[in-house]
Amino acid sequence: MHGATTAARDSTREALLEAATEVFSRDGYHDATVREIVSLAGANVAAVKYHFGDKLGLYTEVLRATVLGAGHALVPALVDTDAPPEAILRQLIATFVHRVLGAQGSQGRFLLIAHELARPTSVLPRLVKEIVQPNYDRIRTLVGRIVGAPPDDERTCMCTLSIIAQIILYARTGSLVRLLRPALPLTRARLDRIARHIADFSLAALRAQRA
C-alpha cells in the first residue's frame, strides 16, 4: 500500500516536472502559465503548491533536474582530452550548434538556459555560478592555448566571448536571423555548415591573434 501510494505520488510529481520542462523551455519562466502546465500534466492547479510550493519552486526544480543536475558533464568531457586544441574547439562548436539549434522536445536544456539568460529570474546567479562560469573558464583555457596567452589575458577572454557570441546569436536571437534570412529548414547538413563556418571563422581569427 505504501509502495502504491509512493508510485502514485511520484507519477503526478513526475508528470508535473515533465510538463513544466516542456512549457518552460518553450515559453520561459515568465510567459509560462501554471494552468497550461498542470493541464498538460493532467493534474490540478493546487498540485503545484503541494509538491513545489509555488511556480518558482517548480521552475527551480525543473532547472535543477534538467540543467544543473545533468549539465556538468558535457563540456568537460569534450575539453579534457588529449586532442589538439583546435580540434577540440571545432568539436565543441559543432556540439553546441547541434544542441542549441537542433533542440526539440525533451532536449530543452539549452532553450531553458537561453530563456533564463534573456530574462533572468532569481535562479540565474546560481545557474551561472554552477554551470556557465566553469564551462566558460574551461573554454577560456582552451582558447588561451590556441592563441598562446594565459586564460586570464584580456585578449583570451575577448576571443572566447567572440566565439560564444556566434553560437548564441543563432540560439538566442533566432527570430532576428529568421527575419533577415528566408526561413530555411534546419537540416542536419545545414547545421553542419553553420558549425563549420563558425569554427573556420573563429580559428582563422585565433591563429591571426597568435602571430
Added chain:
Amino acid sequence: MHGATTAARDSTREALLEAATEVFSRDGYHDATVREIVSLAGANVAAVKYHFGDKLGLYTEVLRATVLGAGHALVPALVDTDAPPEAILRQLIATFVHRVLGAQGSQGRFLLIAHELARPTSVLPRLVKEIVQPNYDRIRTLVGRIVGAPPDDERTCMCTLSIIAQIILYARTGSLVRLLRPALPLTRARLDRIARHIADFSLAALRAQRA
C-alpha cells in the same frame, strides 16, 4: 511664446517617451507596466492612449527611436564612401560599439533591443524590414567585397552574421557577461579596445576566407 507653447505641449509626450524608454529597457515590453511608466512620467494612464494609442504604440515609438539612435541611421553615410572596405568595416564596428554603450543610460539602449530579440513582439518584423534589413544588406555587400564573394553568397551572409553577433553579445553588459566578468566601468578607452578586438578578430577571419 509659441516655442514655449510647443515645448509645454510636447512635454508630456517627451516625458512619457523618456519614462517608457527606461522602463521598457529594464523590464522588456511584456513585463513593463503602463502604470509605472505614466507614474514615472508624472502623467495619467489615458495620456498613453492619447499620444500613442496604446502600450504597443508607445513601445513602437521607443523602439524605433532607440534603434535609429543606436547607429542604424549612420550606416549609409559610413558605408557609401570611397574608403577601403576594411577601413569602413572597422569604422562601422567602432561606431556601433560606442553608440550602443557610450550613450547616457550606459546600457539602456541596448538592453531594450536585447529584450526585443529575446522575446519579440509584433513590432520586430516591421522594424527589421524597415531599418535593420537594409543596413544588413549594406554591410553584407561590404563584407562581400572583403571576402571576394557576392553579397548573396552563403559565406558572405554567415560572415556578416558572425560580426553582428559579436557586437550584439560583446557590447552587451547584460546578465551573462556581467555575471561572467566583473562589471568594469565602460570607459572610453575600454570601448575602444572592445571595438578594436572585434575588428581585428573579424578582419583576420575574413582575410582567411578570401584566400
Added chain:
Amino acid sequence: MHGATTAARDSTREALLEAATEVFSRDGYHDATVREIVSLAGANVAAVKYHFGDKLGLYTEVLRATVLGAGHALVPALVDTDAPPEAILRQLIATFVHRVLGAQGSQGRFLLIAHELARPTSVLPRLVKEIVQPNYDRIRTLVGRIVGAPPDDERTCMCTLSIIAQIILYARTGSLVRLLRPALPLTRARLDRIARHIADFSLAALRAQRA
C-alpha cells in the same frame, strides 16, 4: 465681421448636429461615442461641451431637431382626411413600412426612435408624450372606427397594438427576422408586399372583430 463669426459658429454647430444625427441614428445614444461624432464633423471634442454642454445635451438637440420638431406632421396629415378608415389605415401602414425599413442616411428619424425605445434615455418620456402618444391616440381612434368601438375600449387598444407590433417587428427586431429568413434585398417591391400583407392581415382581423 459679426456675420462671419456667426456663420462660422453656426457651421460648426450644424456640422456637429449633422454628424451626431448620423451616428446616433446608427448606434443609438449609448453606443455612439463623442469622438466619432466630432471626428466626423471635423470638430474638436471640447466643441460638444461648448455648444451643447455634454453628450446628452447634444443628443437631446438631435432628437428635438430630427423628431420632435419635424415629426408632428406625418401621422395627422394621413389620418385627418375624409378617406374611408380602411384606406387610411392601409396608407398609414405602407408609409411607416417604407419609412422604417427604407430608412437610410438622413432618413434617420425612425431609427432614432427605435433606438430610443430599445434603450431609453431620460429623454424618452418627453418623446413619448409629445410624439408617440398623440399618434397612438390618433391611430386608436381610426381603428375604433373600423371595429366599431370607442377609442378607449380595450379591444380597440389591443387591436391597435397588434397592428403596431407587426410594423415594429421589422424595424426593431430586424436582426431576428434577418436570421430567421434569408436576407433578401429590401427592394421597393418587397416593401410593398410587406406593407400589403400587414394591411390585409390586420384589416381581416379588424373586420372579424366588428362582426
Added chain:
Amino acid sequence: MHGATTAARDSTREALLEAATEVFSRDGYHDATVREIVSLAGANVAAVKYHFGDKLGLYTEVLRATVLGAGHALVPALVDTDAPPEAILRQLIATFVHRVLGAQGSQGRFLLIAHELARPTSVLPRLVKEIVQPNYDRIRTLVGRIVGAPPDDERTCMCTLSIIAQIILYARTGSLVRLLRPALPLTRARLDRIARHIADFSLAALRAQRA
C-alpha cells in the same frame, strides 16, 4: 453529504446565474457590468472567469436558460399533437404569453430577450439557429395548415411573423407599452385576455387568408 457538497459547490455558480439574470435583464448585455453581478452574487470577479469563461459566456448561459424557460422547450410537445391546428395555435399563444409574463420576475424573462433583440450580441445567431429557428419552422408548418399553403410559402411566413410580432410587443411591458398605457397589474385574468385577443385577432386574419 454528497448532496450538500454538490449544493455548496454549485451555490456560487447558481448565485452568479441568478444575479446575472437580474442585471442583464435590467440593463442588457452591454450596459451590465460584471462587477455589479458578482457583487450582487456575493462572489469575486474571477469567479465569472472560472465558471463561465467570461462575461459573454455567462450571458450565453443566462440567455439560453431564459429562452428555453420562456416556452421554447414546450413548442414541440404542443405542436406535435393530433388536435386541430387552430386549437394548437391558440394553446401555443396562451402558453407563451403566460410563460413570458407570468413567471416570477414579472417581466425579467422577456426584458432580457427584448434587450437581445434590440441590440444583438454574437450569441443571437447561435441561439436562433439552435432554438428559435426550429420552433419557428414548426409554427410555420402549423400556420401553413391553417391558411392552406405550404410552410415555405411567403404568405405563410409573413403570417407567422405577424403572430410572433404580437407576442413580442404585446406581452411586453417594456418602455413603450408601459408609457402608452397605465401599468396594469398583470393578473392571471389579464394575461388570459391578452392571449385570447392575439389568438382571435390572428385566427381571424388567417381564416381570411385561406378564403
Added chain:
DNA sequence: AATGAATGAGCCTTCATTCAT
C-alpha cells in the same frame, strides 16, 4: 495526497469630461 472552487491584486483599455491656452 489531491482537488474543485474561490480569491485578490493587477493589467490594459476606453470614455466622457474638463482645463489652459
Added chain:
DNA sequence: GATGAATGAAGGCTCATTCAT
C-alpha cells in the same frame, strides 16, 4: 469661439495563489 492636451473613473480580463473538503 475653439482647441489640443490631460484627466479620473470604470470596465473586462488574467494570473498565481489559497481554501475547504
